[in-house]
Amino acid sequence: MGFGNAGRELARILVDRGQDLGDRMGFRLLVTGICTRTRGAVIDPSGLDMRRILAGLQETGALPGWGSTGRGEGSNAGAAEPDTYDFIRECPSDAIVETTPLNIMTAQPATSYIETALRLGKHVVTANKGPVAWHYRRLATLARDMGVRFLFESTVMDGTPIFNMVSHCLAGCSVIGFSGILNSTTNFILDEMKEGASFDAALEKAQRMGIAEADPSLDIDGWDSAAKTAVLMNVLMDARVTPVDIDREGIATVDDAYLRNLGSSGRSLRLVCEGTRSAGRVRIAEIEAGHSFAGIAGTSSILSLQTDLMGEITLIESHPTVTQTAYGLLNDIIEVATGSPSH
């Protein structure tokens, strides 16, 4: 569901490696349907030819059309604007991969899609942080009740294994807090401003490079960081928070001159996410030269987990591309396919 940059990159990886992966790990992966908002939808219970789909999309800008390559399964065959709920119900699949465009402040329509799929007994893998930030407890409980997985590795630091690492590799260990730099746009802008750029010039450059959204306000105002903070608190520490519960600071009020002067001192400003089980915040912090947070440039990100037995473990993702987001989806799909124990 959704076939934007991440979905298409995932499709390319599956074309290249899907067969080999399945052979090695003992499963067979078929893409039985794709549903988009503006490019149509397509279902084939026997498995879509993804190579052809990708080529066709590049040529015509659209999918071959719901039902046109399949066996007429879709009630909306040929419809220009497929109904997504119909798609979820009618596309025969064990799992859905949800990458639809999302309003982060309402977490919709992604949350409704996910809920619909879970209620049908389908595993769900999502790249959307909204549903996990706002509705984690409800969706996780629903998934457990239905005996399916609800996975979302790529919602924080793309495919860097955070949730999978804690669940598979830190058994017996409790996460008691975290801090991290988890938003590329603000990190990039703060770096540019330190080098002398104005806020507006830095933002424009970020947009030109495709790092910032056309509407960057959710990044700038710290909402994206607050959503990720809520996700980490809810999932890793069993908190019950939403993004509005996070004490939040944005970067729009940072003083250009102050930041420029900081440059020569070796110190940096970073928008830092912090959380414990009981409280989360997003704040502008001055980082000493030599601190691991100081070296996180541009689109890179960092997360330090404080644990009871393992002390502090830190993960860094360096200069990710869309491949890393797609890999996060693939990793969750492999989790589903190999039936590892649930979170």
Added chain:
Amino acid sequence: MGFGNAGRELARILVDRGQDLGDRMGFRLLVTGICTRTRGAVIDPSGLDMRRILAGLQETGALPGWGSTGRGEGSNAGAAEPDTYDFIRECPSDAIVETTPLNIMTAQPATSYIETALRLGKHVVTANKGPVAWHYRRLATLARDMGVRFLFESTVMDGTPIFNMVSHCLAGCSVIGFSGILNSTTNFILDEMKEGASFDAALEKAQRMGIAEADPSLDIDGWDSAAKTAVLMNVLMDARVTPVDIDREGIATVDDAYLRNLGSSGRSLRLVCEGTRSAGRVRIAEIEAGHSFAGIAGTSSILSLQTDLMGEITLIESHPTVTQTAYGLLNDIIEVATGSPSH
């Protein structure tokens, strides 16, 4: 096997959490025997009272004596110097946790102990890097043939999940190279020298703080780093190397004055381990201020994995204590107990 700092810390964690862990994860953990070189050995098929063992060890400096708390299983009951091979054969157990003192250059006697246990169909968890650096292929093949696990998470960066992360959380992804700072002694000494200490004074301080061994030559000359490099190459990239195959540099020849002058520039010297599938080296590298390697102080360590799909992922362990080593053993024990798929 072996009941030094790491073994005793593991025992303390098991006293505190073993019951709860087993309840939550569906297994029951009994310590049925402990074998040491100088403090005796003890076997109890119904499970040792670890609280009493730890208290007794603190009081008398020795274990209660092989067989004395058990049912007379041991042929060497009461012997002052238990035969370790007899212990492995006669102690009823599904797994052994191997933490015996080791000669890193011969990997013995740990390798023979491990081999004996594997041939008896016992899972092996070890904290000793030697056997993995010198004999990984043989031991891993033997374990596979016997249907048991051979695990060694704590050999590199203590309990930081490297091997478990790659095997559980990077499925479908290939590691194609790595670089890291993996030796505390040399890292500490280089930092001290940068602050103005002589090599000898820095080494003495490291020994006083318990960071460096009484014989620090294996650290200083880069052998410890070379062994870890070989472990990572063998396990993560299916290489067939031993520590002597690693192009190795030590820190004994580093010039005091050069290092002191470096201080003001913000740059640092680090003993860096690097590996690909075909070649490994340990070298003194000058690290720029702001690079993630520059901030790795004292006993902390860092490892960057280069992968095909996930780009570069970096793990940092901050200021570990013996608890982190013990946690690595515990995590492997949980792996064994929960029967996750093998490496």
